[in-house]
Every structure is written in structure tokens, then in C-alpha cells.
Amino acid sequence: MAEALLRHYGEGQFQVFSAGTEPDQVDPRVLEALQELGISSNGLHAKPLDRFADQSFDFVITLCSKARQECGNWPGSGVVLAWDFDDPRSSSDPQAIPKTLQAIIQRIRLFIEVNSKATGTLYPSLSPLEFYKALADEVRLKTLLLLRDQELCVCELVEALQQPQPKISRNLAQLRKTGLLLDRRQGQWVFYRLHPLMSDWMKAVIRTTAENNQEFFAAASARLEAMAHRPAAGEACLTGCG
Structure with a gap:
């Protein structure tokens, strides 16, 4: 979800990748929730963390406590942000996935606002x-x-x-x-x-x-x-x- 959302709302400002500590098939309910918001899910698939083990990132964002423990000290990573969400798949609430989706959207919009300001106004003004x-x-x-x-x-x-x-x-x-x-x-x-x-x-x-x-x-x-x-x-x- 987070990969698709940041690609959508970031409008090309960021290169976005996602991976999991225990990758599994993408839940069809996630694809359905994204589709309802008009957000493309093309190319989305689960990937293991070790696929990116030799890469450096400006930002590493973890979405659960387990991921934070396993990749919070990612070698070569820049800013590490921990956004801990409960796994909506294990919830009995039928609206758990849409609710989690909206919560991630709020975080991502704030992330984009803060870092777009840095990209758009800070460095061009530094002579x-x-x-x-x-x-x-x-x-x-x-x-x-x-x-x-x-x-x-x-x-x-x-x-x-x-x-x-x-x-x-x-x-x-x-x-x-x-x-x-x-x-x-x-x-x-x-x-x-x-x-x-x-x-x-x-x-x-x-x-x-x-x-x-x-x-x-x-x-x-x-x-x-x-x-x-x-x-x-x-x-x-x-x-x-x-």
C-alpha cells in the first residue's frame, strides 16, 4: 500500500521501493481498496528485504515494529522513520484495510509536504x-x-x-x-x-x-x-x- 500511495501522491518526486520481512502474495482486498481510490496497483508484488541489501536509500520507512527491528539500521540508509501500524489483515474489522490505507495516506501527505519544501525551496535558495x-x-x-x-x-x-x-x-x-x-x-x-x-x-x-x-x-x-x-x-x- 505504502509503495503505491507514495508513487501516486509523490508525483515522480521520489523513487519508491517496498519489501517485507516475510513477503507474501498481495492481499486482493488491498488491490480493491487502492482501485476504489483511483490509485494504480500496476507492478505491485511482494519482495524480500535481501533484494535491496546492497542499495542505499535517502529514507527508510518501516510500517510495523518487526520491520523496524529488522531494518531500522539498514546499511547506507538515510533518515529512518518508524510508522508502526497494526497488520489490517489480522483484524476482525471489515474496514481495517481501508482505515489503514487512509492512515498511511495522512502520513505520506505530511512526509511529501515536509520533504517537498526542502526540495523546492531550501536548496535552490542556497547560493x-x-x-x-x-x-x-x-x-x-x-x-x-x-x-x-x-x-x-x-x-x-x-x-x-x-x-x-x-x-x-x-x-x-x-x-x-x-x-x-x-x-x-x-x-x-x-x-x-x-x-x-x-x-x-x-x-x-x-x-x-x-x-x-x-x-x-x-x-x-x-x-x-x-x-x-x-x-x-x-x-x-x-x-x-x-
């Missing part, structure tokens, strides 16, 4: 001058280089850059305000990554800078790799980096 000004600081530049292919907690950046937490947090806030970073709060801790909707040319600048100037942030990378008890998504940050 090359503003982008390069954001990079014109050693802490901010090294932060972006370290984050180019991973998500890091504030305490990891403190360790890697050997700077006090207030200074790191101040620069992270500036990068977030500019639109280059996206933060994710997990309990009392905050993780950062490059914004998945960042313009391609900006990503290319960061990637090329990293590839051709590895000595510039080699020490920071080494400290990060040597850091003991590094926090991970879904785990507590032992050094308290909120």
Missing part, C-alpha cells in the same frame, strides 16, 4: 556563495568530510576533531540551519548526516574534496576509528553527547 561560506571553516569542513558517507553522533565528532562540545554543536547548528545537515534525535543524543536532499553538485564538491585531500582530515578519521565504545543507531551513547 554557491552561501555554500562555500559554510565550508570556509576548518571545523565545519572537516565535519562535512567525515559525514560524507556515514551518520555520526555529536560525541564522535568531539573526539574526532578534538574540539569542545559547545564549539562542535555551534558549528553543527550552523550547517543544519544552512540546510547541509540533517539531525536525528535518539533519546537524549543527537546524530547528524549530510542532508539526503542536498543538491548533487554540493555532494560532488564534498566527495571530491575528500578524495583529493585525505591528509587534511586523516588524523580526525584515525581518532574516530580508534574511539572506544562508539555509539551506533539504536544504542546508547556512553559519553553523553546530547
